[in-house]
């Protein structure tokens with residue numbers, strides 16, 4: 257088990273960003289870039305989940321969500337997609353993912369799990385959440401209207417600054433103050449179903465959605481192939 261007080265080596269932290277990404281939108285990408293920047297341009301792995309245990313099941317399948325995350329990460333050097341959760345059987349429990357990545361990188365390198373402030377407020381509903389602090393730091397991105405975390409959550413993850421996250425392997429909570437973008441995948445799906453367009457999407461992701469006919473947008477690929 258990792259001691260939260262143990263000084264980490266000077267290697268860059270590994271940042272994990274789990275989510276449904278149904279679809280990935282501008283706020284996801286801006287949040288990932290912001291956390292990377294504040295932690296010295298550290299790499300971020302975006303992990304689309306297979307079967308999210310805490311919420312409604314995604315509309316697009318895993319392969320489609322992976323394809324959209326890959327398109328959205330292209331051109332952003334610190335960002336990379338990771339299909340580890342999609343390759344595991346059954347529900348994607350963050351605790352299992354954290355244990356896997358902690359084993360992969362060893363005990364000393366900082367591991368950072370980034371989440372939106374809305375997810376932080378509900379963290380105590382996640383399986384094994386109290387053990388997260390032995391495995392990783394949290395980097396929390398603000399989200400309009402998100403409630404404050406409970407005392408239990410705040411105590412499990414004491415607040416830390418960026419230099420503490422770089423120095424320790426796990427156990428601190430970094431609260432970012434920006435970006436704070438009022439975008440959600442639910443609203444993106446609604447806009448797509450209504451108008452086939454959404455400015456919160458990367459143009460490459462929007463083109464993919466049209467090509468594949470996702471989210472009730474009529475597919476365009478058969479027209480193109482016929483012409």
Ligand code: ATP
Pocket residue numbers: 274275276277278283284287370371372373374375376397398399400436437438439440441442443
């Ligand atoms: P949905 O509307 O379908 O619930 P979502 O937009 O919240 O989707 P998810 O894929 O569920 O997106 O979110 C993955 C992670 O990104 C979560 O930690 C969530 O809190 C965070 N996140 C999503 N949107 C934002 C946002 N606008 N600002 C900050 N964090 C966000």
